Amino acid sequence: MLDREMLEELVAEARLAPSVHNIQPTRWQRDADTLLVLADETRRLPAADPSGHDVRLSHGAAIEGMSIALSRRGLRIPRIEIAAGPGVVARLSVETGGTPDPLAAAVATRMSWRGAFQPPDHATQGRLESLDSERDDLIVISQRDAVTAIADLGDRAAYHALCDGAQREELLHWMRLRPGDAGHGRDGLDAEALALGRIEALGAAWVLGPLFPLLRRIGLAAPLTSDRAKTASGAIALFHRPAREDPLETGQAFYRAWLTMEKLRLAACPVSVLADWPEANRMLVAQHAVPAGRRLVNVFRLGVAVGAPSMRHVRLPVHELIIEAGSMG
Numbered sequence: 001m002l003d004r005e006m007l008e009e010l011v012a013e014a015r016l017a018p019s020v021h022n023i024q025p026t027r028w029q030r031d032a033d034t035l036l037v038l039a040d041e042t043r044r045l046p047a048a049d050p051s052g053h054d055v056r057l058s059h060g061a062a063i064e065g066m067s068i069a070l071s072r073r074g075l076r077i078p079r080i081e082i083a084a085g086p087g088v089v090a091r092l093s094v095e096t097g098g099t100p101d102p103l104a105a106a107v108a109t110r111m112s113w114r115g116a117f118q119p120p121d122h123a124t125q126g127r128l129e130s131l132d133s134e135r136d137d138l139i140v141i142s143q144r145d146a147v148t149a150i151a152d153l154g155d156r157a158a159y160h161a162l163c164d165g166a167q168r169e170e171l172l173h174w175m176r177l178r179p180g181d182a183g184h185g186r187d188g189l190d191a192e193a194l195a196l197g198r199i200e201a202l203g204a205a206w207v208l209g210p211l212f213p214l215l216r217r218i219g220l221a222a223p224l225t226s227d228r229a230k231t232a233s234g235a236i237a238l239f240h241r242p243a244r245e246d247p248l249e250t251g252q253a254f255y256r257a258w259l260t261m262e263k264l265r266l267a268a269c270p271v272s273v274l275a276d277w278p279e280a281n282r283m284l285v286a287q288h289a290v291p292a293g294r295r296l297v298n299v300f301r302l303g304v305a306v307g308a309p310s311m312r313h314v315r316l317p318v319h320e321l322i323i324e325a326g327s328m329g
Contacts (some may be wrong), residue, residue: 001075002030002094005190008318015315016107017065017255018121019058020045020272021174024187024316026062026089029323035088036322047166048276052092053247057297059089060251067252070094071101082248090248099292106262109311112265115195117303118129127264128235131275134264134301135257139238141287150274150284150299151231157273157280159222162208172208177201186316237261238284239275240294250297258300267305274299 002010007030019025023045026037033245035060044055067077076098081091120123132140141147162168176183176190178201184190191201207215207224215221239257241250261268274280275298285296 001033001097001221002035004030006073007322010066010073011321012071012318013069013107014062014065015318015321016110016313018059018077018110018112018258018270019061020049020054021037022188022193022314023058023173025055026059026323027321027323028066029325031091031260031325033094034129035066035092035094036085037092037322039089040252041087044247045170047164047170054272055280056089056247057251057254060246060248061250061255063090063092063248064252064255066092067106068101068104068107070288071098072104076100080248082246087103103256104258106259108235110195110259110262111210111309111311111313112269113195113305113309114167114193114269115309116230116232116306117267117301118306119233120235123142124266127266128302129268130212131237131261131264134260137239137241137253137294138257140235141238141288142235147234147236148232150236151228151301153280153283154231154271154299155222155226157226157277158227159225160277160279161273162221162225162274165217168208168212170204175205177205185314187314190314192310192312215306227271231301233306234301236275237268237300237302238290238296239300240290240296241299243293243295254298261302266305267309268302270319271299271301 007028012026014248015024023043025040025043027040029036029038039059044052047054063080070076075094075096077092078095079093083090092159125142128140128142131138174188176188176316178184195202212221215224239254258268274284275296281296284290284299292294
């Protein structure tokens, strides 16, 4: 079933799954009718994600992307075997009998929208209510006062992370703000993905880079890095999962939640710092009744985009994501 041509087609679709900072850590290897999910250990975030949780969640999203791609070809994954070996994340059995996933059509158009949202109207509210009813792992918040408070908290959380020099340096490493930057057009977060114009991108490189310590001392770093207006313009969705769930499974659910938003024609963007900063996480769990036994994994801002979101995907070439058997060393 899985010849080289088929594998390339599958990986081309599976790579559209989201990954933290778009670092794309997942690699694939074919072993007869089994797919090995491999980790590129050079693609990690030791400052922002020292435990590897978010990288593992990214692998889970890639696995779900592969499952959806297989479904379109009448194939399915009957079993996922979690692997413990170095560099091997999981083994996926593949067999016939798959039916097209209802979220498959949303894969090609799902993007992270980092711009502002249109003022919510009755139609938008209806989509938000549909999302809330379709996913039991999302809490959708659209009340203006609550959204504004979360936007303020998001700025506090983001500033807290940026004041950590190692995290800020790591973020800058993955930001491709100049066309000549290493990895531009291949991975990371470029100006278009961040909804920044050319001058804004150049300014961001300086604000987050050499000027940040000075701007922090004179009180300008926080306002210059604020995303409050964009966050407050839409709605909020809290993504929560069972407290002891393996991040691989969490990543699968995360991708499906985002694809559900896309299916409902809701543009979305994770505001991960709201879940990553313990103080913000605790506040949101307490204030918005995240159920007992669940953990707040991520937070989305979402709504109807102002303007047309780009359909451009910045991804590594397919051949770089496929590892030939026997080349792992």
